[in-house]
Structures are given as structure tokens and as C-alpha cells.
Amino acid sequence: MSTFDLNPLSKDIYGAEAPGNPEWALGIEDGVLALRGVVRARPVCIAEDSENCFVEGLWEADVVELFLLNPNTGFYVEFNLGPRGAWWFCSFDSPRKRTPVGPVPIPGVKTYSAPSETGWDSTLTVPLGSLPLELAFAAGVTKGNINFCLGTPQQFITLADLGDGEPDFHRPDKWIALKKILIPSRD
Numbered sequence: 001m002s003t004f005d006l007n008p009l010s011k012d013i014y015g016a017e018a019p020g021n022p023e024w025a026l027g028i029e030d031g032v033l034a035l036r037g038v039v040r041a042r043p044v045c046i047a048e049d050s051e052n053c054f055v056e057g058l059w060e061a062d063v064v065e066l067f068l069l070n071p072n073t074g075f076y077v078e079f080n081l082g083p084r085g086a087w088w089f090c091s092f093d094s095p096r097k098r099t100p101v102g103p104v105p106i107p108g109v110k111t112y113s114a115p116s117e118t119g120w121d122s123t124l125t126v127p128l129g130s131l132p133l134e135l136a137f138a139a140g141v142t143k144g145n146i147n148f149c150l151g152t153p154q155q156f157i158t159l160a161d162l163g164d165g166e167p168d169f170h171r172p173d174k175w176i177a178l179k180k181i182l183i184p185s186r187d
Helices: none
Strands: 023-029 032-039 063-069 076-081 087-094 110-113 120-127 143-150 155-158
Touching (some): 032 076, 076 120
16 A cells, blocks of 8 residues: 555645545455544544554544445445544445445455654555445446545545535545546556
8 A cells, every 4th residue: 555645635624724635546456445543743643542452433523435336326435544443334225224234344344553752654445345335336336535634633635525514524425536546456
């Protein structure tokens, strides 16, 4: 993942300067989807944030999030990744309506993190074969979005333009075609 170019997100959803100059990368290599978040500001973490731990509530502190959508059915998934490498996953039937399975770890997910006093660099890797079948993941069809929640008080940064109103990342109708943001596989 380190060979993939990082992409900056400079403004929060209200147009203010994003704290810590957040950057992201999303790519596929050798059948593995990888999300990387880099922030150059002291990380704000929940106590349970620890590498490879499955933890709900990461969004209460610094986090990078990835949403993936099957645009034909409305089914989508959300991944969260904390500065120290904790992660979370949940699937949804429609905006904010969790599937009956709820948040559960999926097999093969690994995280790598490098938090420090001055920033953090975390990566989440997911074998494509571990993604739910309902997602029908296909780079040419799937839609998605990448977000950060950062700082205290929190600022919300998003790749897709989610429109006006209160911060709400669960707006799949506004998400971007994944082929526009995904770094292609070298397979």
C-alpha cells in the first residue's frame, strides 16, 4: 500500500481547513482491498483502539471510514479504522438500517498502524473474497466514499459532496463510482 499515492482532503464539510492534513489511499493488490489514512496531528483515540482489535464506536474519536455500495440493491458496508489500528465493520440494507447480522468481524482483515505524538498512519486490508456476497463488489459498478472524523471538537471530512445539513456520511445516493477513486490492481 505504501507505493500507492496518497490523496489529500483539505476542507471539512463546512469548508473549514481540515485538521492534520488528512490523506487517503484506496487500492487493490493481489486480491486484497487496502484503505490507508494518514493524519499529521496528534491522534485522538478511544481507549480500546489497538491494532487488529474489532471495536464499535471508533467514530467517537479520530477515524478514517470507507463505505462501499451495491448501487443495484442499496446494500452497503462501512469500515472504520482508528489511529492505533482498531477496526470495525457493519453492513446495511438501506441508509442507517443495519442488516440483521449487525456489526461482525469478517475473516482475513488485518490492520497496520504507526501512531505517534504528531500524527498517525493506519492501513486496513480486506481480502476481496471476505466481502459480503450482497455487495457484489466490482470496481466498475460499486460506489463508495471515504471520510475522516478528526480532532476535538470533531471535524468531518468527506471525499464525496454529501450536500447540506447535519453531518451524515450515510448518504449512498451521493457516493462516488469506485472506479474514479480506486487505484487499480497490478495483477
